[in-house]
Amino acid sequence: MAIISSKSQPPDRESSRAKLPAEPATQSAQLSLATGSLPIDEALLKPDATLDETGKQEEKIRPQRLREYVGQKSLKEVLDIAIRAAQSRQEVLDHLLLYGPPGLGKTTMALILAAEMGVNCKITTAPALERPRDIAGLLVSLQHGDILFIDEIHRLPRVTEEILYPAMEDFRLDITIGKGQNAKTRSLPLQRFTLVGATTRVGALTSPLRDRFGLVQRLRFYELDELSQIVLRTAAILSTPITETGAAEIARRARGTPRIANRLLRRVRDYVEVKATGTEITETLAAEALELFNVDPCGLDWTDRRLLTIMIENFAGRPVGLDTLAAATGEDAQTIEEVYEPYLLQIGYLQRTPRGRVATPAAWKHLGYQPPESQLALL
Numbered sequence: 001m002a003i004i005s006s007k008s009q010p011p012d013r014e015s016s017r018a019k020l021p022a023e024p025a026t027q028s029a030q031l032s033l034a035t036g037s038l039p040i041d042e043a044l045l046k047p048d049a050t051l052d053e054t055g056k057q058e059e060k061i062r063p064q065r066l067r068e069y070v071g072q073k074s075l076k077e078v079l080d081i082a083i084r085a086a087q088s089r090q091e092v093l094d095h096l097l098l099y100g101p102p103g104l105g106k107t108t109m110a111l112i113l114a115a116e117m118g119v120n121c122k123i124t125t126a127p128a129l130e131r132p133r134d135i136a137g138l139l140v141s142l143q144h145g146d147i148l149f150i151d152e153i154h155r156l157p158r159v160t161e162e163i164l165y166p167a168m169e170d171f172r173l174d175i176t177i178g179k180g181q182n183a184k185t186r187s188l189p190l191q192r193f194t195l196v197g198a199t200t201r202v203g204a205l206t207s208p209l210r211d212r213f214g215l216v217q218r219l220r221f222y223e224l225d226e227l228s229q230i231v232l233r234t235a236a237i238l239s240t241p242i243t244e245t246g247a248a249e250i251a252r253r254a255r256g257t258p259r260i261a262n263r264l265l266r267r268v269r270d271y272v273e274v275k276a277t278g279t280e281i282t283e284t285l286a287a288e289a290l291e292l293f294n295v296d297p298c299g300l301d302w303t304d305r306r307l308l309t310i311m312i313e314n315f316a317g318r319p320v321g322l323d324t325l326a327a328a329t330g331e332d333a334q335t336i337e338e339v340y341e342p343y344l345l346q347i348g349y350l351q352r353t354p355r356g357r358v359a360t361p362a363a364w365k366h367l368g369y370q371p372p373e374s375q376l377a378l379l
């Protein structure tokens with residue numbers, strides 16, 4: 001089943017790569033789900049898409065090539081060099097680990113790499129690789145140069161991880177047949193491939209796995225002008241008229257994250273279509289709509305504000321442990337850590353101290369509280 005696109009693979013990609021060593025290949029990447037039997041959670045592949053229609057839209061607005069990928073300048077430079085070097089030597093790209101908070105463009109970048117290299121990209125997610133045969137099936141199906149994208153790679157089961165070591169290093173699949181005394185290990189050669197791993201928690205990777213990636217790159221939150229550009233680009237694809245200041249208003253509330261920027265744009269578009277038919281999205285309309293959807297001028301949503309409010313009201317500025325915070329808010333500790341905290345840390349509303357999390361004076365003020373003396377020491 002093709003998830004993202006099912007354009008057929010050009011028949012002669014090896015020779016086209018050889019002819020055009022320094023130029024990005026012109027073919028689109030062919031994207032396919034690995035083996036039919038893999039229990040792949042499609043929701044993970046399009047996290048903000050609940051409907052098929054939304055999923056299709058999501059794919060329409062995903063940048064396809066490096067030049068369309070806004071921001072992440074140093075990441076693009078590093079990858080551009082890696083692509084050109086691999087192409088000129090007619091080699092396969094080095095294994096790449098991408099890490100950073102959700103929605104910053106890790107999956108998008110893996111797909112772009114495949115398109116630039118003119119190879120297939122097979123997409124899976126670590127929890128789907130439960131049994132050795134899941135990963136073995138995928139590995140043997142790869143053609144020379146293909147990209148294997150494993151999302152949430154910090155969640156790989158141990159057995160799968162151990163199969164990946166020789167596969168990544170020596171392009172060899174070691175399989176054990178039989179059990180106990182009769183067990184035999186067989187080695188199968190694999191085609192050279194590129195593993196692209198994505199994770200929101202690089203610290204949770206084992207070091208043998210992390211060390212096998214030739215490139216380890218972090219994705220950063222986007223600047224306002226970059227997010228504005230993304231909003232303008234998406235609006236153009238969706239044929240939604242918008243002013244530059246309208247785009248900037250959405251960008252300001254998008255928590256440095258393209259996925260959120262695109263999602264907010266869709267909400268604002270709905271609002272404008274219903275409330276002010278026929279007009280373009282302006283700064284005022286965008287602000288009005290986003291207030292209605294509970295997204296404040298800093299991009300904080302209901303959960304962010306609740307986290308901070310509980311820290312302020314229940315703990316009066318004292319450090320709070322993650323588990324205590326999770327219990328007090330009813331949110332899952334891992335979700336707080338991976339989804340909410342990174343942005344609050346980035347904008348300076350939260351600090352991590354050895355004794356726990358603290359809401360900063362800026363957060364107190366943003367939520368309309370007067371920070372106590374003890375908090376002002378943090379200023």
Ligand SMILES: Nc1ncnc2c1ncn2[C@@H]1O[C@H](COP(=O)(O)OP(=O)(O)OP(=O)(O)O)[C@@H](O)[C@H]1O
Binds near residue numbers: 061
């Ligand atoms: N640099 C970018 N330029 C333009 N749009 C982008 C960029 N990065 C991401 N997007 C948009 O944001 C959406 C989310 O990106 P993507 O799915 O790649 O994030 P992710 O890092 O893989 O998230 P997750 O960790 O949740 O899997 C994409 O559909 C794409 O449209």
Ligand SMILES: [Mg+2]
Binds near residue numbers: 045198
């Ligand atoms: Mg992703």
